Amino acid sequence: MLLLLLFGLFQISVLKKLSKKKMEKLHYKKEGFTVNWEPKKCIHAGVCVKMLPKVYNPSERPWIKQDNATVEELIEQINACPSGALSYTIEE
Numbered sequence: 761m762l763l764l765l766l767f768g769l770f771q772i773s774v775l776k777k778l779s780k781k782k783m784e785k786l787h788y789k790k791e792g793f794t795v796n797w798e799p800k801k802c803i804h805a806g807v808c809v810k811m812l813p814k815v816y817n818p819s820e821r822p823w824i825k826q827d828n829a830t831v832e833e834l835i836e837q838i839n840a841c842p843s844g845a846l847s848y849t850i851e852e
């Protein structure tokens with residue numbers, strides 16, 4: 761009985777760590793280019809939604825549809841994110 765309780769507590773702790781890790785940074789890939797988003801940093805200023813409404817839509821999942829803009833448009837918008845929640849990675 762005690763063993764089962766300990767295993768249950770272990771599982772809960774692992775699941776918490778996994779979901780926490782998952783939420784730290786989310787990635788949206790597009791042909792050698794990745795939009796990264798860190799939910800904890802986002803201040804919900806809405807700059808992304810105003811600049812590229814076809815890409816950023818908080819009422820849809822996924823909320824970032826990176827294929828609806830060119831890489832140049834994405835970079836320009838990401839650089840305008842006031843909190844640094846958005847960043848990008850270019851694969852070489």
Ligand code: SF4
Pocket residue numbers: 801802803804805806807808809840841842843844845846
């Ligand atoms: S522009 Fe940046 S801070 Fe503003 S809502 Fe979008 S991700 Fe969040």
